[in-house]
Amino acid sequence: MITCYDIGGSFIRSGALVATGTVSESERIETPRHDWEEFVMAVRNAAAPGTSRISISLAGAYDERTGIADVANIPCLHGREVQKELSAALGLPVAIINDANAFALAEAVDGTGRGKPVVFGIILGSGVGGGLVINGELVTGFGGIAGEWGHGPIIDPTAGGTLSGVDRYTCGCGLVGCVDAVGSARGMERIHASLHGVKISSREITHHWHLGAKDAGDTVDAFTTLVSRALSGLVNTIGPHVIPVSGGLSNDEKLLGLIDRKTRDLVLAHYQDPLIVRGAFAANGGLQGAGIFALKTFGSEAQ
Ligand SMILES: [Zn+2]
Numbered sequence: 687m688i689t690c691y692d693i694g695g696s697f698i699r700s701g702a703l704v705a706t707g708t709v710s711e712s713e714r715i716e717t718p719r720h721d722w723e724e725f726v727m728a729v730r731n732a733a734a735p736g737t738s739r740i741s742i743s744l745a746g747a748y749d750e751r752t753g754i755a756d757v758a759n760i761p762c763l764h765g766r767e768v769q770k771e772l773s774a775a776l777g778l779p780v781a782i783i784n785d786a787n788a789f790a791l792a793e794a795v796d797g798t799g800r801g802k803p804v805v806f807g808i809i810l811g812s813g814v815g816g817g818l819v820i821n822g823e824l825v826t827g828f829g830g831i832a833g834e835w836g837h838g839p840i841i842d843p844t845a846g847g848t849l850s851g852v853d854r855y856t857c858g859c860g861l862v863g864c865v866d867a868v869g870s871a872r873g874m875e876r877i878h879a880s881l882h883g884v885k886i887s888s889r890e891i892t893h894h895w896h897l898g899a900k901d902a903g904d905t906v907d908a909f910t911t912l913v914s915r916a917l918s919g920l921v922n923t924i925g926p927h928v929i930p931v932s933g934g935l936s937n938d939e940k941l942l943g944l945i946d947r948k949t950r951d952l953v954l955a956h957y958q959d960p961l962i963v964r965g966a967f968a969a970n971g972g973l974q975g976a977g978i979f980a981l982k983t984f985g986s987e988a989q
Contacts, residue, residue: 788975811933
């Protein structure tokens with residue numbers, strides 16, 4: 687039996703991998719964020735009876751070379767060799783995949799990218815992330831960074847510090863002007879504050895936009911322009927057949943439609959169908975991706 691987990695800063699979701707290759711979610715508990723022993727206990731308690739292997743989708747960066755996790759929102763994991771230490775504590779083989787990679791893998795194998803050679807799954811939520819799958823195989827690249835399109839400054843400080851009238855911000859990675867700092871839900875809120883001097887949530891901004899408010903419309907216009915520009919270079923580089931989206935902002939179809947149209951206008955290839963779409967696993971890609979990753983890591987006989 688393989689138990690799969692989707693571990694985020696707020697919740698741990700878990701369930702057993704069933705014969706069809708899908709994960710049947712059975713538990714949702716709050717993530718113990720500060721105490722390692724408590725964290726290990728929570729993972730152990732959530733394991734299905736007869737569990738012999740564990741597969742985890744983890745919200746955060748995970749360096750494949752060093753095994754060190756960079757999980758800012760779960761401090762008790764930060765800086766640990768999570769895979770090795772968790773495996774030793776539980777006495778079970780453990781596989782770990784980054785959550786954006788898990789989502790991309792789920793989409794490529796069973797979702798919107800099924801049968802498509804190049805799938806770039808992106809997350810537009812509290813942060814910006816992504817994962818690249820080519821011919822059904824996850825591409826992790828040097829240091830495991832492949833797919834991390836949210837970092838690297840797109841707003842050039844030497845060009846007056848703004849793009850579409852938007853200020854540049856320091857990103858969590860330490861650079862200034864990253865896509866992550868403006869292309870996430872928090873980024874949309876920063877753009878709105880920057881343009882209009884008002885602090886409201888991304889949900890309120892998109893709601894006002896749907897109602898036709900001009901200030902919210904300006905914010906969404908700047909936001910979608912920034913995101914589309916960042917995506918356009920990526921699309922020209924990797925030639926994705928589809929870009930499924932997950933994360934809180936993926937719930938807004940109108941917003942995704944606008945990003946899709948703007949991005950397709952900026953790229954060299956002529957995509958006739960929508961390229962950027964809500965993922966089939968937008969709500970549960972971590973768990974489903976952990977299941978697929980388990981089969982790839984442990985083999986199907988491990989079930
Ligand atoms: Zn950054």
